[in-house]
Amino acid sequence: MTKITLRFQLVSPLDDKLMANLSRAGSVYGLSRVQVTPKLDGLIVDYDASRLTLNEVEHELAKAGIVAQRIPPGQ
Numbered sequence: 891m892t893k894i895t896l897r898f899q900l901v902s903p904l905d906d907k908l909m910a911n912l913s914r915a916g917s918v919y920g921l922s923r924v925q926v927t928p929k930l931d932g933l934i935v936d937y938d939a940s941r942l943t944l945n946e947v948e949h950e951l952a953k954a955g956i957v958a959q960r961i962p963p964g965q
Contacts, residue, residue: 892939893922896947897932898958904930908956915954921947933958 902908904926912933916924920941925934933956937947944960951958 894937894939894944896935896937896944897927897961898935898951899932899961901957901959911955915951915956918950918954921950924951932961 900908912924912926915921920938921935922938923934923936926932927934933951935947935951942950948960
């Protein structure tokens with residue numbers, strides 16, 4: 891297992907619909923954590939790189955209705 895942590899900036903404000911979408915995304919095989927940041931403006935996503943690629947993680951978030959932009963490491 892190769893655990894990778896990514897950060898995303900939410901494009902839309904957090905609401906009930908987005909929270910429901912987040913719970914669905916957390917059940918995707920290979921995603922171990924999808925958590926809202928303390929400021930409620932982003933996500934922290936942990937995934938198993940031996941199961942999913944970065945593109946697949948972004949696709950699964952989009953498929954769950956989560957519109958977010960990845961924050962490059964170090965920012």
